[in-house]
Amino acid sequence: MIRARMLPLGVTIAIFLVAWLLCWLQFPNILSTRVIGNLLTDNAYLGIVAVGMTLVILSGGIDLSVGSVIAFSGVFIAVTLRDTALHPLLVFALLLAITTGFGAAMGLLIDRLAMPAFIVTLAGMFLARGAAYMLSIDSVPIQHPFYKSLQSAYWLMPGKGRLTLIGVLMLLAVLAGMVIAHKTRFGASIYALGGGEATARLMGVRQGRTIMLVYAFSGLMAGLSGIVFSVYTGSGYSLSTVGTELTAIAAVVIGGTLLSGGAGHVFGTLVGVLTMGLIQTYIVFDGSLSSWWTKIVIGILLLVFILLQKALMRLSQSRLAQAGDPP
Amino acid sequence: MLLTIRSLSKTFPGTRALDAVDLDLRAGEVHALLGENGAGKSTLIKCLTGAYRRDAGTVTLDGARIDPASTREAQILGIGTVYQEVNLLANLTVAQNLMFGREPRRWGLIDSRAMRAEARALLAPYGLQIDVDRDLGSYSVAIRQIIAIARAVALSGKVLILDEPTASLDAAEVRMVFDVVRGLRARGLGIVFVSHFLDQVFDLCDRVTVLRNGRKVVTAHIAGLDRMQLIEHMLGRALEAGIHHDARADTSPQRPGLLRFDGIGRRGVLEPFDLAIGQGEVVGLAGLLGSGRTETAELMFGIRPSQSGRASDAAGPLDLSSPRAAIAAGFGFAPEDRKTEGIVGELSLRENIVLGLQARRGWARPLPRAEQNRLADDYIARLDIRTSGRDKPIGELSGGNQQKAVLARWLAMNPRFLILDEPTRGIDVGAHAEILRLIDKLTRSGMSVLLISSEIDELVAASDRVIVLRDRRHVAALEGPRVTGDEIMRAIALDGAAA
Numbered sequence: 001m002i003r004a005r006m007l008p009l010g011v012t013i014a015i016f017l018v019a020w021l022l023c024w025l026q027f028p029n030i031l032s033t034r035v036i037g038n039l040l041t042d043n044a045y046l047g048i049v050a051v052g053m054t055l056v057i058l059s060g061g062i063d064l065s066v067g068s069v070i071a072f073s074g075v076f077i078a079v080t081l082r083d084t085a086l087h088p089l090l091v092f093a094l095l096l097a098i099t100t101g102f103g104a105a106m107g108l109l110i111d112r113l114a115m116p117a118f119i120v121t122l123a124g125m126f127l128a129r130g131a132a133y134m135l136s137i138d139s140v141p142i143q144h145p146f147y148k149s150l151q152s153a154y155w156l157m158p159g160k161g162r163l164t165l166i167g168v169l170m171l172l173a174v175l176a177g178m179v180i181a182h183k184t185r186f187g188a189s190i191y192a193l194g195g196g197e198a199t200a201r202l203m204g205v206r207q208g209r210t211i212m213l214v215y216a217f218s219g220l221m222a223g224l225s226g227i228v229f230s231v232y233t234g235s236g237y238s239l240s241t242v243g244t245e246l247t248a249i250a251a252v253v254i255g256g257t258l259l260s261g262g263a264g265h266v267f268g269t270l271v272g273v274l275t276m277g278l279i280q281t282y283i284v285f286d287g288s289l290s291s292w293w294t295k296i297v298i299g300i301l302l303l304v305f306i307l308l309q310k311a312l313m314r315l316s317q318s319r320l321a322q323a324g325d326p327p
Numbered sequence: 328m329l330l331t332i333r334s335l336s337k338t339f340p341g342t343r344a345l346d347a348v349d350l351d352l353r354a355g356e357v358h359a360l361l362g363e364n365g366a367g368k369s370t371l372i373k374c375l376t377g378a379y380r381r382d383a384g385t386v387t388l389d390g391a392r393i394d395p396a397s398t399r400e401a402q403i404l405g406i407g408t409v410y411q412e413v414n415l416l417a418n419l420t421v422a423q424n425l426m427f428g429r430e431p432r433r434w435g436l437i438d439s440r441a442m443r444a445e446a447r448a449l450l451a452p453y454g455l456q457i458d459v460d461r462d463l464g465s466y467s468v469a470i471r472q473i474i475a476i477a478r479a480v481a482l483s484g485k486v487l488i489l490d491e492p493t494a495s496l497d498a499a500e501v502r503m504v505f506d507v508v509r510g511l512r513a514r515g516l517g518i519v520f521v522s523h524f525l526d527q528v529f530d531l532c533d534r535v536t537v538l539r540n541g542r543k544v545v546t547a548h549i550a551g552l553d554r555m556q557l558i559e560h561m562l563g564r565a566l567e568a569g570i571h572h573d574a575r576a577d578t579s580p581q582r583p584g585l586l587r588f589d590g591i592g593r594r595g596v597l598e599p600f601d602l603a604i605g606q607g608e609v610v611g612l613a614g615l616l617g618s619g620r621t622e623t624a625e626l627m628f629g630i631r632p633s634q635s636g637r638a639s640d641a642a643g644p645l646d647l648s649s650p651r652a653a654i655a656a657g658f659g660f661a662p663e664d665r666k667t668e669g670i671v672g673e674l675s676l677r678e679n680i681v682l683g684l685q686a687r688r689g690w691a692r693p694l695p696r697a698e699q700n701r702l703a704d705d706y707i708a709r710l711d712i713r714t715s716g717r718d719k720p721i722g723e724l725s726g727g728n729q730q731k732a733v734l735a736r737w738l739a740m741n742p743r744f745l746i747l748d749e750p751t752r753g754i755d756v757g758a759h760a761e762i763l764r765l766i767d768k769l770t771r772s773g774m775s776v777l778l779i780s781s782e783i784d785e786l787v788a789a790s791d792r793v794i795v796l797r798d799r800r801h802v803a804a805l806e807g808p809r810v811t812g813d814e815i816m817r818a819i820a821l822d823g824a825a826a
Contacts, residue, residue, distance in 0.1 A: 196416060
């Protein structure tokens with residue numbers, strides 16, 4: 001029997017492979033390591049932030065602040081490097097402490113005030129964006145020599161493809177997310193909360209601690225994503241990554257995670273991000289299509305996954321009603 | 328003595344929920360805790376499991392005074408609880424549910440292989456050979472309940488509190504759970520068993536403690552107790568003889584027809600059926616869990632629109648394609664799941680009563696407050712709803728009173744046909760009789776009622792005619808003198824005996 005919990009992940013992977021196959025039939029070059037390397041590099045910041053979003057959504061919440069936090073991170077790094085003599089690594093540490101604390105504070109509010117995550121993180125979204133504007137309204141270039149070496153750090157793959165540092169960072173973030181979600185008690189608590197708060201409490205989940213940590217983790221990932229984005233673009237701009245939180249949510253859902261929480265896989269999110277990246281790559285290869293097609297295809301994919309999840313739920317319910325006790 | 332409770336008291340604003348209650352629980356006994364709604368059973372249990380803090384009194388477990396501040400603490404002390412619902416998480420696997428919070432770890436990470444092995448070992452004494460890697464949600468309620476018991480015992484291991492664990496199980500499943508409970512009794516656990524089903528109490532328990540209005544009435548051995556005595560203890564008065572079937576038999580057997588359902592059905596839900604309902608008639612629906620009783624009601628009320636057949640009254644065909652259409656046709660439906668489908672817990676009693684009427688008027692024409700008050704007071708008096716006032720949030724009333732409020736909501740709309748799905752489930756014996764009496768009164772004034780119940784005695788007492796369902800089909804209709812418990816049982820069991 002196909003396990004219902006694995007089915008959405010299977011569908012996600014199947015869609016990705018089929019999409020890749022279709023692209024390959026038309027443009028055989030799409031299978032080259034160059035394209036794969038670019039796919040990882042171009043989507044690194046999105047993949048990282050989507051890992052944090054996956055855990056938040058699994059816990060039954062949502063984090064709308066991450067897009068603004070990425071923009072804030074970029075501006076913070078750029079302005080600090082411009083105005084002070086601090087080493088970038090120190091600035092990174094400082095930034096990650098800020099964004100993690102920011103996430104933790106939102107988590108604390110969500111739990112203590114029993115407020116919907118939607119509204120608390122919406123406030124966080126405006127706050128972080130506002131803070132970015134306060135630091136600078138212009139695009140600030142980053143000229144530190146350390147950044148040059150970060151940008152040019154890569155491993156050469158067979159076939160001249162470049163596996164960049166930020167691409168590797170994303171894969172590591174996904175790995176970390178997978179370990180946390182599936183191999184720790186904290187991860188188990190996240191799934192439990194997403195499955196039902198009251199029941200989770202009865203089973204001994206420390207709700208306040210778990211919620212605070214999950215938003216802190218999302219903040220950490222958003223900060224890391226901000227660093228990666230600043231390396232990727234070489235600048236910090238307060239108007240960048242508007243709406244990235246929604247793209248991340250889309251990647252999580254296309255990755256097979258139930259938007260209401262409690263079911264899904266971090267690995268699926270990676271596939272979701274890559275699927276979205278693949279569509280973009282295809283449009284670039286084609287050359288004649290408008291980039292808006294990306295949005296349209298993503299919209300259709302989202303719809304497919306929502307319908308799939310609904311159908312799965314129906315299926316498992318009716319099977320339970322008919323079959324009674326399995327042997 | 329395993330657990331000793333002395334003069335335990337708990338007061339909420341306005342009510343003294345528990346007043347100096349004593350209770351002794353021995354190791355290796357199943358101790359029933361009985362009482363009407365509002366007697367204080369759930370408060371007592373919540374004081375034991377750490378959900379509430381007691382105001383006064385002592386609790387001694389294994390010779391040590393305890394005062395758990397949380398469910399977690401109570402579990403660690405040795406008191407585990409299994410509730411009717413909300414026990415475990417359907418989205419986690421069986422193994423994850425069993426081992427939650429104490430997963431075996433290697434180098435700080437959960438060791439899935441060891442976790443599965445431990446989970447299997449844990450279930451072995453219960454005779455459950457199931458795939459611990461599957462989602463809990465893919466198993467039946469009975470198996471989930473046994474898994475919940477296994478978890479509670481593994482976690483706590485001294486005292487097991489079973490709070491209506493059998494409320495949504497059918498007879499075979501109840502036997503399964505009881506076998507497990509008996510096994511635990513033999514292992515020396517002290518088990519507190521709360522249930523509304525007296526049969527089950529007599530079947531399973533060794534001793535019984537009866538609470539009434541927050542006080543302990545009696546503790547006695549089941550062996551020396553007869554059912555009548557027990558009910559008297561619970562009610563504090565001699566039970567009036569219930570309404571018997573023959574009380575209704577004298578009303579005219581030939582009733583004017585009110586509604587006809589011809590070939591109503593839905594694929595995968597219910598085989599098409601025909602049913603005619605007379606004015607002032609009570610039609611009972613009998614059958615096992617999952618036989619299609621609730622589905623019959625849902626088809627009639629348009630919750631799941633019928634795919635075939637038609638419904639009509641004397642004036643012509645009726646549109647029953649949605650609940651809204653059914654309400655317009657003069658139907659009413661009080662669903663089985665009172666908490667999620669019947670009441671709005673945060674709203675007041677008054678608001679809950681006028682809800683249906685207001686919805687029909689439309690929000691543009693609000694019902695004047697004076698009229699609302701009049702209606703609420705009227706029904707509170709007529710149905711004898713016990714409350715400190717019409718503006719009390721309905722969530723704070725007892726189950727029986729909530730059920731009466733749901734009835735009041737429909738009565739305020741003056742329906743000609745009322746569907747009651749398990750109207751007496753989870754409510755106490757006294758309120759039970761009152762609701763049956765109310766059904767009788769309503770039908771004498773011309774309303775027709777479809778009564779769905781899993782209690783055969785209740786159907787016999789209240790119905791003019793009983794339709795028996797089996798495997799999503801209407802299989803028999805019993806009328807007049809054939810409406811007896813034996814006949815219904817026979818119709819349910821016929822050729823279904825193998826299942």
